[in-house]
Amino acid sequence: MINEAMYARGAESSKIREIFTYACERKAQIGADKVFDFSLGNPSIPAPEAVRSSIERSLAECAPEELHGYTPAPGLPAARKAVAASLNRRFGTSYSMGDIFMTVGAAASVSCALHALTSPGDEVIVVSPYFPEYKVWIESCGCTCVEAPAKLYTFRLSVGSIMEAITPRTAAIIVNSPNNPTGSVYSREVLQRLANCLNEVNRSREQPVFLISDEPYRELTYGAEVPWVPDIYKNTVVCYSYSKSLSLPGERVGWVLVPPACFENARAMAAIAGSARALGFVCAPALFQRVVADCVDEPCNVGAYNRNRLLLVNELGEMGYSVVEPEGAFYLWVRALESDAEAFCERAKRFELLPVPSDSFGVPGWVRVGYCVSYDTIVNSLPAWRALMDSYR
Amino acid sequence: MINEAMYARGAESSKIREIFTYACERKAQIGADKVFDFSLGNPSIPAPEAVRSSIERSLAECAPEELHGYTPAPGLPAARKAVAASLNRRFGTSYSMGDIFMTVGAAASVSCALHALTSPGDEVIVVSPYFPEYKVWIESCGCTCVEAPAKLYTFRLSVGSIMEAITPRTAAIIVNSPNNPTGSVYSREVLQRLANCLNEVNRSREQPVFLISDEPYRELTYGAEVPWVPDIYKNTVVCYSYSKSLSLPGERVGWVLVPPACFENARAMAAIAGSARALGFVCAPALFQRVVADCVDEPCNVGAYNRNRLLLVNELGEMGYSVVEPEGAFYLWVRALESDAEAFCERAKRFELLPVPSDSFGVPGWVRVGYCVSYDTIVNSLPAWRALMDSYR
Known part of the structure; x- marks a missing residue:
């Protein structure tokens, strides 16, 4: 049927x-x-030109059966190490490749994170206006998409409206800064207030509320600071894609980070691997994982x-x-x-x-x-x- | 949680x-x-060398923002047309690009086909021994994986065991020939007997039982004919990947075909598009869709x-x-x-x-x-x- x-x-x-x-x-x-x-x-x-050079170098230096072969499900070690090292340089963190799971782009990152961190019947909060596919992915998990309106006219994050939307069924909140569709960037101060409130909420819960920070636009800013969210709220899973920063939207390559400080991080990472497997993602495209390894710090x-x-x-x-x-x-x-x-x-x-x-x-x-x-x-x-x-x- | x-x-x-x-x-x-x-x-x-040439030509001739940009969700028209034309040449069919949905490899093909053609609580029959991930994908749809044993020692398809496994809840049967793991190829005669039985079963059902023909090994045979399954049973959805025939398993590119003669083909194709969207597949990797367009008939x-x-x-x-x-x-x-x-x-x-x-x-x-x-x-x-x-x- x-x-x-x-x-x-x-x-x-x-x-x-x-x-x-x-x-x-x-x-x-x-x-x-x-x-x-x-x-x-x-x-x-x-x-960037470096993408073409990377592809050409791979074609020249790597045997095709190796170049185009299956990678491990979490990704090529070279790509995962390059991503972790880049984050560590930029944010003073100490991530390792085990904290990174390479994905088939940001859609796969968010879809896998949602499947991993929710169960049917849960609620997931989005800040409206929001990227419309969030609702599709949330509902595909058997969850309810709960809208927490941003502040009117400025469209900045409203901690109050998120707090009003939280119930005992809230499994996660998706934040997206720099924001699609409003272009707003959430300040450190407002994220800190959100974290304080969530920490307060978590006291009366067995499991914390997860933040899913969807950040494909992280590098696209015009002066504003984009704070590193896991530094502010430890139960943050970061979703990323090279669609925008490297202009590779059709090639479908990104990652999910589960920071070591996150609640039950090893179980969360296993659940992300399990979600990728269950949905039919075998590995991120191999050639473009090498491109990521080579171009991770391209401006x-x-x-x-x-x-x-x-x-x-x-x-x-x-x-x-x-x-x-x-x-x-x-x-x-x-x-x-x-x-x-x-x-x-x-x-x-x-x-x-x-x-x-x-x-x-x-x-x-x-x-x-x-x-x-x-x-x-x-x-x-x-x-x-x-x-x-x-x-x- | x-x-x-x-x-x-x-x-x-x-x-x-x-x-x-x-x-x-x-x-x-x-x-x-x-x-x-x-x-x-x-x-x-x-x-094959043609894969490298295709990539090099794309890099040389195509502007990067076009080459690596999003493709339409069902795939690049050039790739879909090339696939349809190749099938038409080989099997005397008259498919058009609208019958083809490009996917992120065979796993995505089968996962999307299952999500499209089943509802939670349905049963899906697999022929044991079977590729283990089938069970994972079937259960991810909320369905039950029902095993129909192949014939002992020859491991050929047993129409009898499939018929015994069919119930009113059977939504689909996955067939996989050439077979992983046994290497067996299903003959035209046995597939015809299966089709006859299914057509008989369908008479007392509102909706037919779908065959999902997973064919990543179609080109890997040692003399045996691999019959074109939709010619034998019209409610067949074909899943394919270039992982084996072009040795591109890491690049994740394949397709699903819903033949025009299939039951409610337009609705089935829309449901496959909906499944891809719901699971977080945005499009098949763009560069390798071009490789498919160029290399579809590579031996x-x-x-x-x-x-x-x-x-x-x-x-x-x-x-x-x-x-x-x-x-x-x-x-x-x-x-x-x-x-x-x-x-x-x-x-x-x-x-x-x-x-x-x-x-x-x-x-x-x-x-x-x-x-x-x-x-x-x-x-x-x-x-x-x-x-x-x-x-x-």
Whole structure:
């Protein structure tokens, strides 16, 4: 019998992907330069040259049967050691390769972490607005997705709203900073307050509430500090991906870190390995694990995104749009010009502007503008944004 | 709370992986040439030169942000078209790219197919001995794994035992030919008898029983015909991977085919897309989707495996071992010299021979010898096999 829940997941598809598909079709109709596709988080910055060099070196130096062979399920030791060493250099930690499990990208990281740290019937808290796939993965674990709204208008983390959402069934909280979709970066101070509250809550629980810190945008910031969350709250499992920092979203490679100080870390790590096995992940792609080992400290070219960011924030602001100035990631969160964001996006389509309405992120009335596009796309889109604003006057 | 089921999956690990890990350690102790590791299905034949050329061409011709970018969830059109065209050429079918969903390897193919075609509480039949991960994936769907024994000693498909295992709760049957672990290839005649029986069973059901045909070894045969299963039974979903035919097991790329004639094919395909999404597979690795598009018809160098096969079958047979002559794949199924295969494997270890005991494949008293190793490994292992036999006299 065809599974109804899976059918629904496939048939509904994601709103983001739906708009992306429309953008591709529309570009074919009227020309790629006439359509302003702000839907997907597909980096416009090329992968660094070091990625190509790493692939070429592997092809030259490594026998193909070794290069493309199965890796151990937790990943190539060289990749895991390189990741641990890089974290240790940057955050003064003392992780070892045993604390790192290489994954098939951030989606796999979060999916495996959720399967490992929850049981059916549990609740997992997300901060709304949130990346829509969190809800899909949480529900796939048989858990309930509980939304804790961020602060209105600033979209910073609200410790109060998280505390209100906690119940005895709360297994984990997903935090995502730099944030998709708002670009907000959680400060050390607010994370410390969250940790204090969670430590207080944990006193009356047998098992602590886990923080799942989903950090694919860690390197994409414009000056703000991105604190190392396990230093602030010890029961933090970190999920990472090279999709954004190395511009490798299609290659599917990332990791999960279970820090040694985390509650029952060895059991948690075994459960992550078990989740990967149970879901059908055998190992992270082998060639790109070597790329990670070689390129783990490659700097991310945030300059290009910053140029896009400043242009959009300034120009849209001058036109009269309400925007949340992003401190990280490559999304601009813009107030829709009517209460129904879907209707606003339909009208924006008439001007060939394709942002994503906020409803699937769990809040009404806003849109996400992915500025991981070329600078020219942004420059060329400005008259359309102006015309869209004028159409509401 | 750490999930007990996932913890158990991770802590038990797979027997195959456990022996492989022991082999690595032992090789480090006494030298790689002294240890005869027959545990893993990691091809010893290098990927064809065309794979390297394809990667080099992609690196040279394709902008990195396009090359490594997200692909559509069902895969790059070029890859899906190439797969459909290859199947059409080989099997006289008329599939289109819409019938193909690119996956993160065969494990993802089977896992997604199972999630799509079953609901919790259903039963899925496997033919024992069977690839142990089937049970893990079936149970991850909340289903029961029901074993239908193959015919004793020949290990061919027993239609009778499958029919006995069918109940109103049977959602699907996994068939795997060429077979891991026995090397047996299911004939057209036996598959036709199975199809006739299933068609009969389906008359009294609202929904048909699905066949999930897991075919990573399709190209690895030594003369036997591997019939195209959807031609024989229309409700067949085919799972494939390039791990064996292109020697790319670590790169994780394969596909699921839902043929147009399959029951509710559009809904089934949507459910597969939904399963991939729900489990955390975003897309198959992008660079290797291009490799598939380029290399889909590369011939598999079965000659080398055949040489290994003939040597092992002849020599072990002459020593007095009972073996099942494999018609495909790269495993030899050998009767243990005592009823307890685990004990037999422990004794084999003393001679540095590392086959896999049959218990985790669902039958007692046999071992799997993976001959996807170098010819020299087999030649050098022969005295050890002889000494092992002598130790039982």
